Amino acid sequence: MTSTLESEFLLPEVKTWLSQPRKLLIAGRWLEAVDGKFLTIIDPCTGAQLATVAAANLADVNLAVAAARRALEGTWGGTTPAERGRLLWKLADLIDENADFLRQLESLDTGKPVMETYVFDLPIASDHFRYFAGWATKLTGESIPTSLPGEALAYTRREPVGVVGAITPWNFPLAIAAWKLAPALACGNTVILKPSELTPLSALKLGELILEAGFPQGVVNILPGLGLEAGNALVEHNDVDKISFTGSTRVGREILAKSGGNFKRVTLELGGKSPNIILPDADLDVAIDGSLSAIFFNQGEACVAGSRLFVPKHLRSEIVTALKSRAESIVQGFGLDPTSQMGPMVSSLHQDRVMGFVERGNQHAELITGGSRNTDLPGFYVNPTIFLGKDDLEIAREEIFGPVLTVLEFDGIEDLTHRANSSQYGLGAGIWTSDVRQGIRLAHALKAGSVWINGYGMLDAALPWGGFKSSGIGREMGSAALATYTELKTVWVNLL
Ligand code: NAD
Numbered sequence: 001m002t003s004t005l006e007s008e009f010l011l012p013e014v015k016t017w018l019s020q021p022r023k024l025l026i027a028g029r030w031l032e033a034v035d036g037k038f039l040t041i042i043d044p045c046t047g048a049q050l051a052t053v054a055a056a057n058l059a060d061v062n063l064a065v066a067a068a069r070r071a072l073e074g075t076w077g078g079t080t081p082a083e084r085g086r087l088l089w090k091l092a093d094l095i096d097e098n099a100d101f102l103r104q105l106e107s108l109d110t111g112k113p114v115m116e117t118y119v120f121d122l123p124i125a126s127d128h129f130r131y132f133a134g135w136a137t138k139l140t141g142e143s144i145p146t147s148l149p150g151e152a153l154a155y156t157r158r159e160p161v162g163v164v165g166a167i168t169p170w171n172f173p174l175a176i177a178a179w180k181l182a183p184a185l186a187c188g189n190t191v192i193l194k195p196s197e198l199t200p201l202s203a204l205k206l207g208e209l210i211l212e213a214g215f216p217q218g219v220v221n222i223l224p225g226l227g228l229e230a231g232n233a234l235v236e237h238n239d240v241d242k243i244s245f246t247g248s249t250r251v252g253r254e255i256l257a258k259s260g261g262n263f264k265r266v267t268l269e270l271g272g273k274s275p276n277i278i279l280p281d282a283d284l285d286v287a288i289d290g291s292l293s294a295i296f297f298n299q300g301e302a303c304v305a306g307s308r309l310f311v312p313k314h315l316r317s318e319i320v321t322a323l324k325s326r327a328e329s330i331v332q333g334f335g336l337d338p339t340s341q342m343g344p345m346v347s348s349l350h351q352d353r354v355m356g357f358v359e360r361g362n363q364h365a366e367l368i369t370g371g372s373r374n375t376d377l378p379g380f381y382v383n384p385t386i387f388l389g390k391d392d393l394e395i396a397r398e399e400i401f402g403p404v405l406t407v408l409e410f411d412g413i414e415d416l417t418h419r420a421n422s423s424q425y426g427l428g429a430g431i432w433t434s435d436v437r438q439g440i441r442l443a444h445a446l447k448a449g450s451v452w453i454n455g456y457g458m459l460d461a462a463l464p465w466g467g468f469k470s471s472g473i474g475r476e477m478g479s480a481a482l483a484t485y486t487e488l489k490t491v492w493v494n495l496l
Helices: 004-009 012-019 058-073 081-097 099-110 114-119 121-138 173-186 201-213 227-236 249-262 284-300 313-328 348-364 416-421 436-445 480-484
Strands: 024-026 029-031 038-042 049-054 152-160 163-167 190-194 220-222 242-246 265-269 275-278 308-312 366-369 385-388 404-410 428-432 450-453 486-494
Touching (some): 024 058, 024 201, 049 201, 058 163, 058 190, 058 220, 058 227, 081 121, 081 173, 099 114, 099 173, 099 201, 114 121, 163 173, 163 227, 173 480, 190 227, 227 249, 242 249, 284 313, 284 404, 308 313, 308 416, 313 366, 313 385, 348 385, 348 404, 416 436
Parallel strands (some): 163 190, 163 242, 190 220, 242 265, 275 428, 385 404, 428 450
Antiparallel strands (some): 024 029, 024 220, 152 486, 366 385
16 A cells, blocks of 8 residues: 555545545435446555555436536525535644644655645635635625616526536546545535546545535545546536636647537636746746746646746856756655655656657757656656756747656846737746846736746635636636626516
């Protein structure tokens, strides 16, 4: 199951939980898949089997969609906004109470350093449920004056979209599940959550907490399964009203094409190749540390990873030297080890994919550091890798989704905006400068859903999150998410 080193840190209750085959949550009950199939979950730090989880298929999706529809038209549809808010708040409290358990599951399943779950995954999850608990009672419409002859009262209402299929990736399984479930439930929808087949464990634990919080049966159903089976069944299902997807641009494009049967509402949070720009007047020490964390946080398996680092030509040598020495001091290790600063790739397949980019990059760009698998450890590790490259190389254009940084030099900032924007993606961007006015001007010119000045990658339940161009459609988080989980209805009352 887990390695000796992992066993040292593993909580006994987590060990027991992992030893039981995990099931699907449908209509408030834990069920085996109709066809009895299982997914084998692998520990990326060791390559060993971590758990077995029921694998949903079309038949299970049909059951879950029917349960979600019944809940929507039954108890949940009649729940007051205050009651929905109370349940969401209770769930946030339960997440906090079970934080150590969830932290370990998340770290074991993804390989990420457990220390990162303290600052990101866990607080993000409970913050979202608390933030959207507050919105449940504030989903107001408007009363709007009309101009037709006669007298009328006309107003709008926000109503739930209906049954939501939420499909999530493997890099931040708990946080992303939370940022979909919280607004969907606050707005009165019911949900079928399909976590990634690689990392379904924290979503299943969350399912236990959802039942404990007291959500009526069928309001949240959790169906781990393959994308082409469970995911596709949700996307093509005519009784699913909305798909909220986070994942690759390739799959997002397929989902958009396939979900038109019943004109589902679709929101997509997709990939990125985000520019991170160090301007000549930046505090270099801060900018270099920030840029390393922009690319290496979560092993580079982050949609907003600052994977294209633009540096001034005259400072290139100084910046590259510092990047190299600091990258070489990053400690890779088992996720549960509190001294680990970087974990492995999520799977052996993904490790091969990342190494493919690295090997092709090596033929055309100057390798500064890394460029290899870390074979000192048993899992799927890739050493932090930095290239000095050019804009047209694959490593500067394609999303690698691993610990690979491409440094690009610039000479004067005139064509910098154009170069930074020359990407099919538009998810995030970073700017490091001591001239905030210059930073703001550049932030407004960059085509990205989030731009950070003198920082990188922060997100907050209250702030909209999403991408320009091929990085997605729609926004999650903040009040912006409410529009995507509600339908706006206009009601006319003739007063004559
Ligand atoms: P992926 O697209 O392979 O899979 C994402 C989810 O979609 C998984 O649950 C998978 O099972 C499912 N899926 C796969 N094929 C499907 C299909 N044909 N129909 C329906 N569902 C299908 O992505 P991944 O490899 O899990 O995650 C990495 C990607 O996610 C990266 O591109 C990354 O940038 C993106 N991402 C984006 C954000 C964001 O907020 N924009 C956040 C995290 C990750």
